[in-house]
Amino acid sequence: MEELALQNIAYAPFFPLGGLRHCSHRLSTQPLPLKMMPMQVALAWLLQRAPNIMLIPGTSSVKHLRENLDAATLRLPPETIAALDSIAVRAAQ
Numbered sequence: 001m002e003e004l005a006l007q008n009i010a011y012a013p014f015f016p017l018g019g020l021r022h023c024s025h026r027l028s029t030q031p032l033p034l035k036m037m038p039m040q041v042a043l044a045w046l047l048q049r050a051p052n053i054m055l056i057p058g059t060s061s062v063k064h065l066r067e068n069l070d071a072a073t074l075r076l077p078p079e080t081i082a083a084l085d086s087i088a089v090r091a092a093q
Helices: 001-007 016-027 039-048 062-071 080-091
Strands: none
Touching: 039 062, 039 080
């Protein structure tokens, strides 16, 4: 992603939340800031990973749409980002 950002190329991960379902149990056991839903934190984490990420999460309800939009305003502390990075690394192995 960093290489794409350096070239000013946007990155839109396909199925951003569905792709995280394999680690949703681990995500739900992490201390979450501001009492956010685990998938909101996942979206915020993806948005903070690189400035060129464009998320298009699907939803079937207005409530979930609002939750997804709220994730864009969430700023995760460095320790939460590190914990989520380690979950992603372990899940990819």
